[in-house]
Amino acid sequence: MDDTADTRWKTDPDAPDAPDAVGNTVGGGGTDELDQRVAAAAMRLAAGQGWRNTGLLAVARAAGVPPGAFYRRFPSRSDVLAAVSRVADTAVLADDAPVGPDESARDRLFDVMMRRYDALLPYRDGLRSVVRDLRxxxxxxxxxxxxxxxxxxxxxxxxxxxxxxxxxxxxxxxxGAVQARVMRVFLEDDSADLSRTMAALDSELRRAERWAGALRRRFGRASPTESPPPPQGTGEAAGEPGSASAG
Known part of the structure; x- marks a missing residue:
């Protein structure tokens, strides 16, 4: 990892309109735009040179963000990974369509998580490196x-x-346990419609629903249409950056 080499300020020549974007992002573009720029830069660098060789100063430069402004928002490597998650989460939460009364929790979770995987697609090459190196x-x-x-x-x-x-x-x-298992499939899913990811997510959510039913019968828990799945395979790390997976 090289956070100190080449201390001259420079921006990524591949970043569109980098100098102007710095002012817009840090000054008035908002947190969402800053997260997007940093997430894209970090995952692009991770895909090309490996996550462990990707330093924070290099990410700041590639994103076109002055080091001081970058430090205030992303002081650690985990904060950079959190930006990737926030970009995906924000994309999901932007669609605040009302929940259908006849939809089960499993169906709703399937829709939400697939939208999240769609949002992570642009970062998938970098996320592979994160998952590999984060150990x-x-x-x-x-x-x-x-x-x-x-x-x-x-x-x-x-x-x-x-x-x-x-x-x-x-x-x-x-x-989180469901995400851990499905994320491994997503990272290697080369199907045009993410069909392998969809199949894995459906299978894991159904298995979680069975666990929920077993717990409900034993401990009187609420219906799975009112509650999400209980943890399964909790010894596994979660499927996202920082929990042995990423995204």
């Missing part, structure tokens, strides 16, 4: 876990499942 960065992975849990909680909310209720942390962990 050597346990502190980054640990730091990212907080961002990842927050992301999964918002995906539950987007599906009309309240993550703030009693036991919500269990459901957040459950969706």
């Amino acid at each position: 050597r960065e346990p502190l980054t992975a640990l730091a990212f876990s907080r961002h990842f849990g927050r992301s999964m909680a918002w995906m539950l909310r987007a599906a009309g499942v309240e993550a703030d209720r009693t036991g919500g942390a269990l459901f957040v962990a459950g969706l």
